[in-house]
Amino acid sequence: MYQALLANAKFHEQLLVFDRDLAAAARAARCWRCGGALHSASYERKPRGGPTGLGPEYAERFSFCCAVDGCRKRKTPPSFRFLGRKVYLATVVTLISVMLLGTTPSRLARLTEVPGIDRGTLERWRSWWRSTFTEGAFAQVARAALAPAPDISRLPASLLERFVGAITDQLISLLRFMAPLSGGRSAMRAL
């Protein structure tokens, strides 16, 4: 079920549509510091782990730069596709983490369905999920919003379970919930 979703290009295209909307809204809101107009200043990413056949725009992390001399403040809107600075797509970091929850190291070593994702990567993801919900500004907001806080040892499955609907709806809700995290401090302020 999760793997079908990871291979589903149409689902991933939908996330790009959401990101375009968030980018348009961020641009319309203008510079958060001086109110100046924003110019496009996207980052180029090499998104890993997604379905084949995604267009070149998928590698674009939408971001803007204030056009006013002396300000030039950057504004990066939240994203459904990218989680923080992770190279793997947000869908991959989430669903693979759920699939491999509780997996023993020996079983993980035999896995072939997730090429390139080794034990070290998965352990980094696990500790990232843990720290995201225990440390920092996002953790406080998230835990208050979810009260009671999700079982930290079972993240992100325990988070996914909080959202209703089919797995696609649950995943979109989860990505929406996590999106402020990828937009940096200015995005946290905006929400």
Ligand SMILES: [Zn+2]
């Ligand atoms: Zn500005």
